[in-house]
Amino acid sequence: MPLHVERVSHRYGAVEALDGIELDIADGETVVLIGPSGCGKSTLLGILGGLLQPTSGRVTLSGAPTAESLNPFTYIFQDFALLPWRSVAGNVALALEHRALGAAERTERVASALALTGLGEFATAYPKQLSGGMRQRVGIARALVVRPAVLLLDEPLSALDAQTRELLMEDLLAIWAREKSTRVYVTHNLEEAARLADRVVVLSRRPGRIRDVIGIDVPVAERGRTEHAGLLRDVHRRLWSLIRDEAATADREIQHV
Amino acid sequence: MSERGDRRPVPFRGGGFAPVPRRLLPWIVFFVLIAAWQAASSAGLLPPLFMPSPAAVIDALYGLWRDGTLAQNLGASLGRIIPGWIIGTAAGLAAGLAMGIFSAARAAGLPIVSALFPIPKIALLPLLILWFGIGEPSKVATIALGVFFPTVISAYSACDSVPRNLIRMGQSFGLPATDIVAKIVLPGAMPGILAGFRISASVALLLLVAAEMIGAQYGIGAFVLTAGNLMQTDQLLAGVVVLSILGLLISWGLGTLERSVLRWR
Numbered sequence: 001m002p003l004h005v006e007r008v009s010h011r012y013g014a015v016e017a018l019d020g021i022e023l024d025i026a027d028g029e030t031v032v033l034i035g036p037s038g039c040g041k042s043t044l045l046g047i048l049g050g051l052l053q054p055t056s057g058r059v060t061l062s063g064a065p066t067a068e069s070l071n072p073f074t075y076i077f078q079d080f081a082l083l084p085w086r087s088v089a090g091n092v093a094l095a096l097e098h099r100a101l102g103a104a105e106r107t108e109r110v111a112s113a114l115a116l117t118g119l120g121e122f123a124t125a126y127p128k129q130l131s132g133g134m135r136q137r138v139g140i141a142r143a144l145v146v147r148p149a150v151l152l153l154d155e156p157l158s159a160l161d162a163q164t165r166e167l168l169m170e171d172l173l174a175i176w177a178r179e180k181s182t183r184v185y186v187t188h189n190l191e192e193a194a195r196l197a198d199r200v201v202v203l204s205r206r207p208g209r210i211r212d213v214i215g216i217d218v219p220v221a222e223r224g225r226t227e228h229a230g231l232l233r234d235v236h237r238r239l240w241s242l243i244r245d246e247a248a249t250a251d252r253e254i255q256h257v
Numbered sequence: 258m259s260e261r262g263d264r265r266p267v268p269f270r271g272g273g274f275a276p277v278p279r280r281l282l283p284w285i286v287f288f289v290l291i292a293a294w295q296a297a298s299s300a301g302l303l304p305p306l307f308m309p310s311p312a313a314v315i316d317a318l319y320g321l322w323r324d325g326t327l328a329q330n331l332g333a334s335l336g337r338i339i340p341g342w343i344i345g346t347a348a349g350l351a352a353g354l355a356m357g358i359f360s361a362a363r364a365a366g367l368p369i370v371s372a373l374f375p376i377p378k379i380a381l382l383p384l385l386i387l388w389f390g391i392g393e394p395s396k397v398a399t400i401a402l403g404v405f406f407p408t409v410i411s412a413y414s415a416c417d418s419v420p421r422n423l424i425r426m427g428q429s430f431g432l433p434a435t436d437i438v439a440k441i442v443l444p445g446a447m448p449g450i451l452a453g454f455r456i457s458a459s460v461a462l463l464l465l466v467a468a469e470m471i472g473a474q475y476g477i478g479a480f481v482l483t484a485g486n487l488m489q490t491d492q493l494l495a496g497v498v499v500l501s502i503l504g505l506l507i508s509w510g511l512g513t514l515e516r517s518v519l520r521w522r
Contacts, residue, residue: 051429071431081426085444085521094440095430126521146430 001063001072001149001182002027003048008057009207010043017043018054019207027063030176030183030220032197034190034239036247040208041186042154048184049073049152066149070099074148078155080135082127089114089123092142099146113145116175133164137171144179153185157192169195177221190243194235195223202242205250212242309491317491318498326480331499333475334465337393341400342461348401349408349457350450356409357416357446358438370409378403378460379467386472396468403464404457411453412446419445448522451515458507466500477503 005023009016017040025031033041046052048059050073074095082091089110096106114120117137127135136156143151156172157165169192176183185196193200197216204211216235218228291311297303298310305313321327352370355362382399389395419442427437469478477496484492 049429051425071429073429075426075429077422077426079422081422083423083441083444085447085519094427094432097440098432098436128521142430 001061003150003182003184004060004062005044005048006058006060008044008047008054008059010040010047010052010054016207018047019209021057021208021210023201023210025182025184027182028180030185030196030198032185032187032193032200033203034187034193034200034243035203035208035211036205036243036250037188038250038253039203039205039246041203044203044208045075045152045154045184045186049075049150051075061150066147069147069149070101071095071146072149074143074146074151076136076139076143076151076153076156078158080127080132080139080159082135082138084127087124087126088119088130088138088141091127091138092145095142095146109145113141116144116178117141117171131164132160133168136160136168140172140175144175147179148181151181151183153183155187156185157189158187165189165192172196173220190236190239193239194232196220200235200239202239205246214238306488306490309494313491314494314498317489317495321492321495327499330475330477330480330496331503333473333479334469334477334503337396337468337476338400338461338465341397341465342404342458344397345401345404345461346408346454346457349405350412352405353409353412354416354443354446356413358442363413366409367413370406370413374406374410378406379464379471382468382471391472396465396473399468400461400464403460407456407460408453411456412450415446415449415453416442418449448515448519451511451518454511454514455508458511459504462500462504462507 003025005021005025008018008021010018021044023031033044035041043052047054050059083094086094092110092113093106096109101109111120114123117140119134119137119141122130122134127138130138136159139156157168160168173196185192187193194216198220200214200216201210202212202214203209214235216223216231218231222228223232294303295311298305298308298313303310309317318327352362352366356366356370357363378399381402382395385395385398385402389398423441423445424437427441432440465476466478466481469476470482473479477499481493481496481500484490484496
């Protein structure tokens with residue numbers, strides 16, 4: 001489902017978080033939002049899915065989600081946002097319980113989402129029994145179960161260690177090869193951007209403005225090949241040169257709490 | 258690389274401080290204390306009038322049980338604490354959850370609750386006696402009032418401590434507000450609410466005894482007071498033992514409730 005960000009600005013009190021963001025996201029595209037901390041990338045993601053009201057500007061969509069999409073804009077959260085008192089299957093079913101679905105279809109959808117994320121044998125486990133990687137797989141399954149038209153990922157791998165992050169990136173790529181959706185992915189990790197994005201949108205900080213948009217021409221599925229290693233390294237280097245100075249400023253800033 | 262004979266082990270410094278379970282020790286300490294008390298009494302070191310022996314207390318307890326005094330007084334006490342606690346808890350949960358969920362209820366209720374919470378509720382008993390008479394309702398009302406305030410505060414802060422991101426998650430999946438309350442806020446607040454029950458139960462026990470000492474014919478508090486006036490210290494201590502058993506039973510019951518409701522923890 002194509003999305004249009006029309007002159008979106010947002011401020012928290014006196015702090016200007018986003019300033020005049022203009023962005024068109026095509027159907028089925030994966031856009032990665034990247035930038036130093038404090039660039040408002042999570043704010044923009046919140047506005048995209050209707051969890052935050054922008055101070056000015058608006059987000060519009062064209063076309064209609066498919067009939068089977070129960071929750072067109074669906075998030076995957078950095079901290080997983082699982083209910084600790086519900087089992088894995090219960091957490092996934094939460095997304096369906098308030099929808100008009102037959103019990104049989106609900107069970108079928110939960111089972112197929114769990115199978116797709118490799119959680120089949122963990123259906124009755126509780127979140128605290130699972131590793132961070134498995135918890136985020138539950139978050140992914142919960143998002144897939146509603147067949148989203150737009151998947152909004154808010155630093156989904158940032159809470160995981162490097163090895164688990166690698167495994168989950170492979171999982172996401174495998175799932176995305178099968179499930180069609182438009183995806184907006186927020187991260188501060190340059191490698192995730194280079195591996196997953198069709199286009200990388202680089203934001204500057206305070207106020208967040210679009211600094212550059214970098215398209216990556218190699219199809220996502222082929223990026224693992226050695227002949228593209230040089231290109232991905234170039235993307236990585238370009239992104240870092242765009243972000244480095246501001247990341248250094250952000251690092252040296254005193255936090256106001 | 259030095260010679261093998263030159264090597265010494267790195268000194269170990271990491272021992273201690275980690276709690277180690279000692280299953281028997283609590284019981285041993287308990288029985289040693291009782292035995293020492295009994296020995297001191299038997300040796301004539303403790304004047305029976307001021308500190309009767311454990312055997313005398315057990316004897317008195319048995320007598321109270323045999324002649325029905327215990328049942329009569331315990332029945333009267335339970336008839337006050339149970340309705341008082343239930344009324345106070347029900348009202349407190351209603352008010353506290355409303356304050357946790359609705360901003361308007363919070364803005365209206367929090368200043369009042371904060372202002373009235375520190376009043377020792379037993380000070381209101383004379384007023385409640387004027388309102389309800391010297392009979393049961395004034396005592397039940399004192400207990401209910403004492404239970405109400407800590408319950409409001411624990412229910413309110415338990416709701417408040419439910420992580421915002423879980424509520425946002427519910428919103429992002431399009432859950433209706435009623436579902437967010439029923440499936441996210443209430444279960445998330447449950448640990449805090451149950452912890453509040455422990456506090457309110459001990460408040461209820463305290464107020465029960467105090468209210469019964471101020472004006473009641475029957476009840477464990479009244480019995481203990483009368484025994485003291487008659488210098489029947491064995492009876493007095495038997496009453497105290499009953500109160501302590503009552504407190505332990507309440508705490509055990511709440512522990513069982515917590516374990517079954519909060520199995521996911």
